[in-house]
Every structure is written in structure tokens, then in C-alpha cells.
Amino acid sequence: MLSAARRLLPHVSRVVQHSSVRQEHSLKEVVSAFRSVCGEDGVSTGESVRQQHGKDESVHRCRPPDVVVFPRCVEEVSALAKICNRHNLPIIPFGTGTGLEGGVGALKGGVCFSLRKMDKVLDVHQEDFDVTVEPGVTRKALNSYLRDTGLWFPVDPGADASLCGMAATSASGTNAVHYGTMRENVLNLEVVLADGTIVHTAGKGRRPRKSVAGYNLTNLFVGSEGTLGIITKATLRLYGIPEAVVSAVCSFPSVQAAVDSTVHILQAGVPIARIEFLDDVMIDACNKFSSLSYPVMPTLFLEFHGTENSLNEQVRTTEEITSANGGADFQWALDEETRARLWKARHDAWYAGLALRPGCKAYATDVCVPLSRLPNIIVETKEDLIQNRLTGPIAGHVGDGNFHCLMVLDPDDSDEVQRVHLFTERLARRALALEGTCTGEHGVGLGKRALLREEMGPGAMGVMQSLKETLDPRNLMNPGKVL
Amino acid sequence: MLSAARRLLPHVSRVVQHSSVRQEHSLKEVVSAFRSVCGEDGVSTGESVRQQHGKDESVHRCRPPDVVVFPRCVEEVSALAKICNRHNLPIIPFGTGTGLEGGVGALKGGVCFSLRKMDKVLDVHQEDFDVTVEPGVTRKALNSYLRDTGLWFPVDPGADASLCGMAATSASGTNAVHYGTMRENVLNLEVVLADGTIVHTAGKGRRPRKSVAGYNLTNLFVGSEGTLGIITKATLRLYGIPEAVVSAVCSFPSVQAAVDSTVHILQAGVPIARIEFLDDVMIDACNKFSSLSYPVMPTLFLEFHGTENSLNEQVRTTEEITSANGGADFQWALDEETRARLWKARHDAWYAGLALRPGCKAYATDVCVPLSRLPNIIVETKEDLIQNRLTGPIAGHVGDGNFHCLMVLDPDDSDEVQRVHLFTERLARRALALEGTCTGEHGVGLGKRALLREEMGPGAMGVMQSLKETLDPRNLMNPGKVL
Known part of the structure; x- marks a missing residue:
């Protein structure tokens, strides 16, 4: 209890500055108030629990909260929030910790709300x-x-x-x-x-x-x-659930050919369910990691959902389009097992990238641009990677114009860390210059706050800031993120 | 100019109360400031122009603005808004005036921003x-x-x-x-x-x-x-644009059968483009108005978009489903002309309803509920209409659970006007009781502000109110609407 009290102390002293009636509140009371809401086992100040809740899957360093609470219902969440509000304690919601932009780090200490007990x-x-x-x-x-x-x-x-x-x-x-x-x-x-x-x-x-x-x-x-x-x-x-599903893999002579195929497939009205791009470096990594043997070329992983009959047509149209754009013959994944292996390989891209340089860490960047801008930005980005001696296989949700570079880096090599940092900033600015966004799906979190300001401009940033101040006037909700 | 000045006077006097430095501003100056922004022909205080901009297509009475401005670019819109802000004048944006909930009425006078000159x-x-x-x-x-x-x-x-x-x-x-x-x-x-x-x-x-x-x-x-x-x-x-389009009409023995068909069609994953419900009263009105001869029964108008081949399958699946639910044989609209006539009949439902009682006015209500609740609410609503001697053909976007009663009423019959008013409130409350909303697409506007409060509850209403106050602290933007 005492060590938790010491950790919480800075916030309490902040409260003291703002509210003299709170002066008598000791930290013991705060934690004990939490316990009275969600039970003895609903509050933890243990080191390992705090460490577990201070980081996600990104390279942002662990910023543990002072205390973790495990509410069991919305009434408990509300009661806990009221205690935090009374004591000026930051509140950080926590789901599974699988984010990629450092969204759960407790930058200013405070209380992590783990919601895992509310699982119905x-x-x-x-x-x-x-x-x-x-x-x-x-x-x-x-x-x-x-x-x-x-x-x-x-x-x-x-x-x-x-x-x-x-x-x-x-x-x-x-x-x-x-x-x-x-x-x-x-x-x-x-x-x-x-x-x-x-x-x-x-x-x-x-x-x-x-x-x-x-x-x-x-x-x-x-x-x-x-x-x-x-x-x-x-x-x-x-x-x-779709009646039938088929997946396929197709390789292309160039990034442009893969993206052109994507645009033509969408223009043809094919209701494609998944269309994933992997560059040559990424497919090579996946081949090695998942024991596959696809050609080491720009590649699309595709999936079609529908009825048997509509799939036949979707696939036929898609094959015509990819073939017209110089794509190779489809490699099919018709049965569920082969399909599962294919998509597992795609979802294992992270580990495949990591395996390129054993002992290194991975950092996934994320930008999104209009479809027509994809070939340019990917080609330029690949050149940038080579020039700066960086390992960054590329994979992306090409149907949305969204892609990631999976940066594999040695965290102890400060020069490389700095080169990765500068590279990701250049990539984001390249996306901004092409009428895109610095984040299509990973979010702003900790790492992209400055880029967000560039992307939005003062008008929209002013509105966002005022919305934040309206709904959270004391800046208690996940402070230091997004804005 | 002078009459405009007199009309604007109340707002200026309000300004005077709030800001003594503004006292010297005469109305002439306001209108002249508008003219300096968007030209002589960019400002109108003429009676007929003001009347045109004071109402939409609903039965809400005309509430003309004091002046109508016609900006030509965003910079002019911004400059005009600044003048309004300085003088505490309400701002009412105006597109085509085709709304259905009184959204453009100038409840507190003020300045209508007609955006029709910005048409590129x-x-x-x-x-x-x-x-x-x-x-x-x-x-x-x-x-x-x-x-x-x-x-x-x-x-x-x-x-x-x-x-x-x-x-x-x-x-x-x-x-x-x-x-x-x-x-x-x-x-x-x-x-x-x-x-x-x-x-x-x-x-x-x-x-x-x-x-x-x-x-x-x-x-x-x-x-x-x-x-x-x-x-x-x-x-x-x-x-x-879809490669092929076909439309069809199908009648059903009951509302339940029509809605069940809709649910089954969606469950089967048929990517149906339109699925519109018309009750017996509405189909009768459409038959008469558009010289059609569909059975006077609960009816679905359907449309399929896709390739020739996929349409065949979509249609086959849909026919199997409707037939299993007691639907009659499809009546086809394969060629563009027949299709256009069909959808014109649907879009003319408003006029068809009006033609049921020549000389009357129409008022379209709008609610939306989860799909499974549609049969109940439609059947209850039809009973309510009969009990209260009201004319209210029903049409709706049944795939979304959204439907309208087209209330046809004599605006000079105050008893009927009151019955319609009470009916529409009962309908909205019925939707709320079934986990739905008082408006699926027409909006809150003027008429549904009290219902919105019932629907949202104090928590969400408090948030909405605070957002409004943040972005429009002086309540100049279309005051008296939504909140």
C-alpha cells in the first residue's frame, strides 16, 4: 500500500493545489476507495501487473500506471471514474494491450482501467x-x-x-x-x-x-x-457468414501492376472481401517464415466471399483483370486448411519480418493514400529504405490505399533507431503530400501527435482540442494521447 | 432597405444589450456589409425571396429570414458569417429546401445563406x-x-x-x-x-x-x-455503375410475410440494392396515381445491381425466399423504361398519397426500428390510423427497418391536425419502445426536439448540448433546431 501511495503522491499533490478540501485525503484512502468499489481483488498495485498494463505491442517503452483496477460493471467503472475525477488522477482504459501506437502508456501515471472482467x-x-x-x-x-x-x-x-x-x-x-x-x-x-x-x-x-x-x-x-x-x-x-469462400495468391511484375489490378477489380464492381498487397521483401520473409514458395515479387493475397456461383464469376473477372495487368496465374487456396495457412502467413507477417533479423524489434508504420497514389508512394518508400539501409517489408490493405512498413530494427543501435524515426516521418509526410493521412488504422496514440497537427491544420485541430476540453475539462482521460 | 432594417432591428437591439460598442451600427450597415462581400445581387431582402427561403417541403409554416445572401465561395461565406457573428444574427444554411422537418425556417429571423451559386x-x-x-x-x-x-x-x-x-x-x-x-x-x-x-x-x-x-x-x-x-x-x-440492373415487384399476404422475406434475403447475403415496402393503402394510391395495377396488398419493390450472371442468382434466391413466405410471382421490370416507371411510382408516392384527398396537405413521418420489430409496429400503426380516422399510407426502406407514414390531412381542420400530431407522437414513442429511433432519415429539425430528448436520455443530450455550446457559443447556427 505504501509504495502505491508514494507513486500516486504527485497526483495527490496536484489535487492539493486545486482543491484545498481534498488535502486530508491520503493515498491510502484512494486505493481503499477503489477497493470499496470493486473488491479486494479488483485493485492491483503490484509491479508486474502495472508493468503488464503499461505497454502495447509497439516499441514505445513501458509506462506503467500507478494502479490497475478491474471493474465488473458499468456502475463500478462510473464510481471509479468519480474517485479519479475527485483526486485528479489520469484514467487509462485498457482492453487487450494489442495496440501499435503506444495508446495505453500511463504518461502521467494514474489509474489503468482493465476491462477484462466485463466479458459477457x-x-x-x-x-x-x-x-x-x-x-x-x-x-x-x-x-x-x-x-x-x-x-x-x-x-x-x-x-x-x-x-x-x-x-x-x-x-x-x-x-x-x-x-x-x-x-x-x-x-x-x-x-x-x-x-x-x-x-x-x-x-x-x-x-x-x-x-x-x-x-x-x-x-x-x-x-x-x-x-x-x-x-x-x-x-x-x-x-x-458467406456460403462459400475462396482465396488466391497472384504475383505481379511491378507495384504499379498490382495496384492497377486492384483499381480495376473495384471498378468492375467485384465485391472482393480481402485484397492484400505484399512487396517482394515481405513475400520473401513470409516464404521463409511460413515455409511457402511464392515468387519473390509484388504480390496480392485475395479472398472472395459469396455463393458458389457468384464466386466463380468474381474469380473469373478478377483473373481476367490480373492477367491483363501482367499478373501470374492464380495460386488457389480452395479448401479451408490451405486458406487458413495462407491468411496465417499474412497475419504472421510481423513475425516473418522479425525473423529477417533475429534479436531485433519491429515497429509497424501505417499510412493511407488515395488508391492512385499508391504505386508512387510505395516505390519511393522502397528507395528510401534502401538508401537509408533499413529493413522494412511492406504489406497493406491495398483496396483501401492503406499500407504498413514493418520496420525491423536493433533497439540498441541508436543510429539505426534515429534513421527509422526519420524514415517514418518522411513516409508520413509523403502520404500527407499525396492527399492521404499519416494513419489509416493504427491511430495517433503517442507517436503521431505532431503529424496529426500537420495533417489537420489549425482549424480542425482547434475543433478537436475544444471537443476534448468540453468532454474532459481536466484532461484526465488518457492524457498525452492524440492531441 | 428600410423595411429590411426594421425586420433586422430586434436582433440588433439584442446586440445592443450585449455589446455597447455595437450601438452605433445601423441595419443599413449590416446589409451594406453583406453587399460589400458578395455583391449587389448577392443579397436580397425581397419579400418573395425571403418567403422562398423560409420553408421546406414539410407542413411547418414558412418562417422567412430577414435577408438572404448568395455567397460565391467559401471566403465569402466566412466573411458573411463573421458579420453575422459580430451582429449576433442567426445563420441558416439553405441548399434546395427539400427537407421534411422544417430545418430551414428562420425561427428567430436572421440571415439565410443560400448556397446555390456555389455549384461546381x-x-x-x-x-x-x-x-x-x-x-x-x-x-x-x-x-x-x-x-x-x-x-x-x-x-x-x-x-x-x-x-x-x-x-x-x-x-x-x-x-x-x-x-x-x-x-x-x-x-x-x-x-x-x-x-x-x-x-x-x-x-x-x-x-x-x-x-x-x-x-x-x-x-x-x-x-x-x-x-x-x-x-x-x-x-x-x-x-x-453496375453492369446490369433489374427491378421487380412482389405482393404478400401480410406485413409479416413481407418483412420475413426481407430478413431472409439479407441473411442469405443477397446484396440487394433496394428493398422498399409499400402497404396496401400506399400501393392502392400508387396504382391510381401512376396508372399501375399491382394487387392491393403489402408489397415489396426490389432492385438488384450486379453482373448479368450474379443478378440471375440474386433473383433466383430472392424468388425462392419470397415464394416460401407466401409472396406472389414477381412482376418484372427488366428494361430501363419499365424500371424507371416503377421507381418513379415509388418516388411519386408523396403525390399519390396527396391525390387520395385532393386539396389536402401531406406530412411524412419517419421512424426506424430493428428489422424484427417492423411487423408489430406497422400492424399497430395501421390500427391506430383506422381508429383515429386518419389517412396515412405507409412506405419504407424495409432493409434498414425505416418507414414513413404519409399523413394526408386538411390543414384547416384543427381537430384532424391535432389527431395527426398525437398520432405521430404515438408512432415515434412506439418506435422508441421497440429500441428504435424517432427518425431514421428525416432528421430532428423543428418537430422532433422533444422526442429526441426522450430517445437520448439526459447523458447523451448533455453531451450534444455541450458540443453545440462549444462550436457555436452564441447559438447563431440555425437556432431552435435539433436541440
């Missing part, structure tokens, strides 16, 4: 294609729960993230080209504000597929990265 | 599937402009509304079940705030298909009904 799937409405989940439910847990309903939730960022964490970061991933991102798939959110107020962004329990009732609060909180409130419940759209 | 299509990026338009461009004008590109913009609320007006009201309509509403189809907005600040919601000139850079400002302004800012430019998603 609350309502599945099969006829209405919707479900409501608590914040600890992950996407794989939901899809496993839904297995017998014929429905699924398709947004798939790779990691088995929590669905409310995915809402908080507006996650997307490989299926977004067809099914949209979290922005298009959240119908309602329950959110706890910094002062403990419970808000239902579309009204409590409401789940119409369409609404224009007042301001779109749902999409204000989707993607707010924990800086406006704690998401404690989400109502999501579901989709019918 | 600015950039079409064929490979990127996007376009940027000025606020005076209507959806039909855009689609006519796009004709040779193979692309189109599918959101279709029926009226030939301006696209920025459609963004401001988050319009949707018959195609939304497949292509989404304005929420899913706006990539970026240029907005002028009440103080004249120009904001680009996704950063100036940016148009990535996906972004998580900061808060989603775009969707904060989409659907804000002119209460947060004036939309002066929109970047929109485009789609490839």
Missing part, C-alpha cells in the same frame, strides 16, 4: 443482425460465440483485440474493403465520461440500423483512443 | 472513386456530370437535394441498404463555423478512403442539420 456477450439479435458486448469480449470470442447463428463480425485487425478497444481505436484490417471499419459497424456505445457520467451514444438500448437523431456521438467516441471516455458496451452490426 | 463539381478522381463538390451541386447534377466516367453517387433520398444539404441532414433513402447513407459516404467536409473559421474536417484536400487521424469531425458535422456550421464543400465516395 449480452444480446444477439439474429433477425436484426446485431449484438451487444461488454468491453472485455474479444473479436475471436464473439465469433466463436456466434458460431451456431450463421452470423459473424468481420472487422479483423489481425490481433485478437477486444471489441470495445477496437471501437476506441476505430480498428479495421483485412476485411475493411468489403465490410467497412469499426466506424461503419458500431450502432451504439455505452461510455463513461471522466466525471463518471454514463452516456449511451445512441440512447440507452437503441439499435436501429439507421438513425439521424441528433449529433453522431457514436462516431465521436469511435476512434477517440480513450481520450474522451471509457467504452463499456458496444452494439455491433453482424453479417451472414 | 471540383474534382473527379476516377481511379480513387471520389469527387469533391461545392454545396450547390445536387445529386442529379452530379450523376449527370459523372455519366461518362462509369461512376455514380448512389445515395438517393428521392428529392433532387444538394449534396452538402444531404450531408448536413445525413440523407439516405432507397439505396442505403446496399450503399449506406451519407455517414458512410462522406470522406471530408469543408465547414464554416459560426465565427467564420474555415475547417476541413479531415484536413484540407485530404481524401484517403480510411483514416483514424484524430476525432471523426466529418461525422460530427454530417447530420448536424446546420446547427454546428455551414458545409461549403464535400468529398464523396463514388461507385462503379
Whole structure:
């Protein structure tokens, strides 16, 4: 208790400055107040628990919170937030810690709200294609729960993230080209504000597929990265599981040919479910890591969802287009096992990249540009990597114009660390110069706050800042992130 | 000039109360300041112009503004807004006046910003599937402009509304079940705030298909009904024109059978482009008005977009489903002319309803519920209409759970007017009781402000109110609407 008290002390002294009536509050009281809300085992100040909750999967260093709380229901979240608000303690929501931009680091100490105990799937409405989940439910847990309903939730960022964490970061991933991102798939959110107020962004329990009732609060909180409130419940759209699925791999003579194929496929109205680009370096890494033998060339991984008959047509059209653009013959993954192996290879790209340089760390950058700008930016970026002696295989959700460089670096080589840092800034600015964004799906978090200002300009930044101040006037919600 | 001055006087006197340095400003100066910004013919205080800009297509009575301005560019919009801000004058953005909830009435007088002179299509990026338009461009004008590109913009609320007006009201309509509403189809907005600040919601000139850079400002302004800012430019998603289109009509023994068919069609993954419900009263009205001869029964109008081959399959699956639910044989509209006649009949439903009682006025209500709740609410609503001796044919975008009663009433019959008023409140409350919304697409405007409070509850309403106060602290933007 005492060591926790010491760690919390700076914040308490800040409170003292602001509120003399709070002076008598000792830290013991704060932690004890937390315990009175969510039980003895609902509060931890243990070193290892704090360490676990101070970092995500990025290279940002661990910034442990002072204390971790494990609320069991929204009322507890609200009561805990009220205590934090009273004591001026930062609040950092925590789902699974699978983010990539340092979003969960406790920059100013404070209280991590781990939502893993709230893990119930609350309502599945099969006829209405919707479900409501608590914040600890992950996407794989939901899809496993839904297995017998014929429905699924398709947004798939790779990691088995929590669905409310995915809402908080507006996650997307490989299926977004067809099914949209979290922005298009959240119908309602329950959110706890910094002062403990419970808000239902579309009204409590409401789940119409369409609404224009007042301001779109749902999409204000989707993607707010924990800086406006704690998401404690989400109502999501579901989709019918496709009758049939086929996947294929196709290699191309150039990046341009792969991207042109993508544009033509979309123009032809093929409702492609996944269309993933891997550059030569990445496919080489995947070949080695996943024991595959694809040609070491710019490559598309494709997936088609539909009926048997519609798949035949989708595939035929796609083959004609890729062939006209100089693509090689499709390599098929028709059965589920081969398909699973293919997509596992894609999702293992991270580890494949890491295996290129054993002992190194990986850092995934993320930009998004209009489709037509993709060939230029990828070619320029590959030249930049070579010039600066950097390892950065490229993979991306090419149907959305979104791609990542997986930077593999030696964290002890300060020169290389600096070169990676400068490279990622150049990449982001290249995207900005091409009418794109510095982040298509990883978020702003800690690392892209300066780039966000460049991207948005003073008008939009002013609005964002004023929204933050309105909803979180004391800057308690995940401080130091996004803005 | 003088009469305009007199009309503007109340607002100036309000200014005088708040700001003594403004006392010397005469009204002449305000109008003359407007003229110095957008020219002699860019400002009108004429009675007929003001009347034209004081109402939409609803039954809400005309509330003319004191003056109408016709800016030619965003800089003029900004300069005019600054003048309004200085003089505490309400600002009411005006597109085409085709709204249905009284959104453009100048409740507190003030200045109508007609955006019709800003009518250029600015950039079409064929490979990127996007376009940027000025606020005076209507959806039909855009689609006519796009004709040779193979692309189109599918959101279709029926009226030939301006696209920025459609963004401001988050319009949707018959195609939304497949292509989404304005929420899913706006990539970026240029907005002028009440103080004249120009904001680009996704950063100036940016148009990535996906972004998580900061808060989603775009969707904060989409659907804000002119209460947060004036939309002066929109970047929109485009789609490839489908290779083939077929439409069909099918009648059902009951509302339940029609809705069950809809759910099964969606569950089967048929990518249906339009699925519109018309009740027996509405189909009867359409038959009479548009010289058709469909059975007077609950009816679905359907449309399929795709390739020839995929259409065959979509249609076959749909026919199996409707037949299993007791639907009659499809009546086909294969050629473009028959199809156009069919959808014209659907879009003329308003006039068809009106023709049921010559000399009467129409008022279209709008609610949206989860799909499974549709049969109940429609059956109950039809009983309510009969009990209360009201004429209210029903039509709806059944794939989204969204439907309208087209109330046909004698505006001089105060008893009937009152019965309609009470009926529409009961209908909205029925939707709220079924986890739905009081408005799926028409908006809150003037008529549904009290219902919005019931729907959202104090938490969400508090957030909406605080956002409004943050972005428009003096309540100048379209005052008296939404909140």
C-alpha cells in the first residue's frame, strides 16, 4: 500500500493545489476507495501487473500506471471514474494491450482501467443482425460465440483485440474493403465520461440500423483512443457468414501492376472481401517464415466471399483483370486448411519480418493514400529504405490505399533507431503530400501527435482540442494521447 | 432597405444589450456589409425571396429570414458569417429546401445563406472513386456530370437535394441498404463555423478512403442539420455503375410475410440494392396515381445491381425466399423504361398519397426500428390510423427497418391536425419502445426536439448540448433546431 501511495503522491499533490478540501485525503484512502468499489481483488498495485498494463505491442517503452483496477460493471467503472475525477488522477482504459501506437502508456501515471472482467456477450439479435458486448469480449470470442447463428463480425485487425478497444481505436484490417471499419459497424456505445457520467451514444438500448437523431456521438467516441471516455458496451452490426469462400495468391511484375489490378477489380464492381498487397521483401520473409514458395515479387493475397456461383464469376473477372495487368496465374487456396495457412502467413507477417533479423524489434508504420497514389508512394518508400539501409517489408490493405512498413530494427543501435524515426516521418509526410493521412488504422496514440497537427491544420485541430476540453475539462482521460 | 432594417432591428437591439460598442451600427450597415462581400445581387431582402427561403417541403409554416445572401465561395461565406457573428444574427444554411422537418425556417429571423451559386463539381478522381463538390451541386447534377466516367453517387433520398444539404441532414433513402447513407459516404467536409473559421474536417484536400487521424469531425458535422456550421464543400465516395440492373415487384399476404422475406434475403447475403415496402393503402394510391395495377396488398419493390450472371442468382434466391413466405410471382421490370416507371411510382408516392384527398396537405413521418420489430409496429400503426380516422399510407426502406407514414390531412381542420400530431407522437414513442429511433432519415429539425430528448436520455443530450455550446457559443447556427 505504501509504495502505491508514494507513486500516486504527485497526483495527490496536484489535487492539493486545486482543491484545498481534498488535502486530508491520503493515498491510502484512494486505493481503499477503489477497493470499496470493486473488491479486494479488483485493485492491483503490484509491479508486474502495472508493468503488464503499461505497454502495447509497439516499441514505445513501458509506462506503467500507478494502479490497475478491474471493474465488473458499468456502475463500478462510473464510481471509479468519480474517485479519479475527485483526486485528479489520469484514467487509462485498457482492453487487450494489442495496440501499435503506444495508446495505453500511463504518461502521467494514474489509474489503468482493465476491462477484462466485463466479458459477457449480452444480446444477439439474429433477425436484426446485431449484438451487444461488454468491453472485455474479444473479436475471436464473439465469433466463436456466434458460431451456431450463421452470423459473424468481420472487422479483423489481425490481433485478437477486444471489441470495445477496437471501437476506441476505430480498428479495421483485412476485411475493411468489403465490410467497412469499426466506424461503419458500431450502432451504439455505452461510455463513461471522466466525471463518471454514463452516456449511451445512441440512447440507452437503441439499435436501429439507421438513425439521424441528433449529433453522431457514436462516431465521436469511435476512434477517440480513450481520450474522451471509457467504452463499456458496444452494439455491433453482424453479417451472414458467406456460403462459400475462396482465396488466391497472384504475383505481379511491378507495384504499379498490382495496384492497377486492384483499381480495376473495384471498378468492375467485384465485391472482393480481402485484397492484400505484399512487396517482394515481405513475400520473401513470409516464404521463409511460413515455409511457402511464392515468387519473390509484388504480390496480392485475395479472398472472395459469396455463393458458389457468384464466386466463380468474381474469380473469373478478377483473373481476367490480373492477367491483363501482367499478373501470374492464380495460386488457389480452395479448401479451408490451405486458406487458413495462407491468411496465417499474412497475419504472421510481423513475425516473418522479425525473423529477417533475429534479436531485433519491429515497429509497424501505417499510412493511407488515395488508391492512385499508391504505386508512387510505395516505390519511393522502397528507395528510401534502401538508401537509408533499413529493413522494412511492406504489406497493406491495398483496396483501401492503406499500407504498413514493418520496420525491423536493433533497439540498441541508436543510429539505426534515429534513421527509422526519420524514415517514418518522411513516409508520413509523403502520404500527407499525396492527399492521404499519416494513419489509416493504427491511430495517433503517442507517436503521431505532431503529424496529426500537420495533417489537420489549425482549424480542425482547434475543433478537436475544444471537443476534448468540453468532454474532459481536466484532461484526465488518457492524457498525452492524440492531441 | 428600410423595411429590411426594421425586420433586422430586434436582433440588433439584442446586440445592443450585449455589446455597447455595437450601438452605433445601423441595419443599413449590416446589409451594406453583406453587399460589400458578395455583391449587389448577392443579397436580397425581397419579400418573395425571403418567403422562398423560409420553408421546406414539410407542413411547418414558412418562417422567412430577414435577408438572404448568395455567397460565391467559401471566403465569402466566412466573411458573411463573421458579420453575422459580430451582429449576433442567426445563420441558416439553405441548399434546395427539400427537407421534411422544417430545418430551414428562420425561427428567430436572421440571415439565410443560400448556397446555390456555389455549384461546381471540383474534382473527379476516377481511379480513387471520389469527387469533391461545392454545396450547390445536387445529386442529379452530379450523376449527370459523372455519366461518362462509369461512376455514380448512389445515395438517393428521392428529392433532387444538394449534396452538402444531404450531408448536413445525413440523407439516405432507397439505396442505403446496399450503399449506406451519407455517414458512410462522406470522406471530408469543408465547414464554416459560426465565427467564420474555415475547417476541413479531415484536413484540407485530404481524401484517403480510411483514416483514424484524430476525432471523426466529418461525422460530427454530417447530420448536424446546420446547427454546428455551414458545409461549403464535400468529398464523396463514388461507385462503379453496375453492369446490369433489374427491378421487380412482389405482393404478400401480410406485413409479416413481407418483412420475413426481407430478413431472409439479407441473411442469405443477397446484396440487394433496394428493398422498399409499400402497404396496401400506399400501393392502392400508387396504382391510381401512376396508372399501375399491382394487387392491393403489402408489397415489396426490389432492385438488384450486379453482373448479368450474379443478378440471375440474386433473383433466383430472392424468388425462392419470397415464394416460401407466401409472396406472389414477381412482376418484372427488366428494361430501363419499365424500371424507371416503377421507381418513379415509388418516388411519386408523396403525390399519390396527396391525390387520395385532393386539396389536402401531406406530412411524412419517419421512424426506424430493428428489422424484427417492423411487423408489430406497422400492424399497430395501421390500427391506430383506422381508429383515429386518419389517412396515412405507409412506405419504407424495409432493409434498414425505416418507414414513413404519409399523413394526408386538411390543414384547416384543427381537430384532424391535432389527431395527426398525437398520432405521430404515438408512432415515434412506439418506435422508441421497440429500441428504435424517432427518425431514421428525416432528421430532428423543428418537430422532433422533444422526442429526441426522450430517445437520448439526459447523458447523451448533455453531451450534444455541450458540443453545440462549444462550436457555436452564441447559438447563431440555425437556432431552435435539433436541440
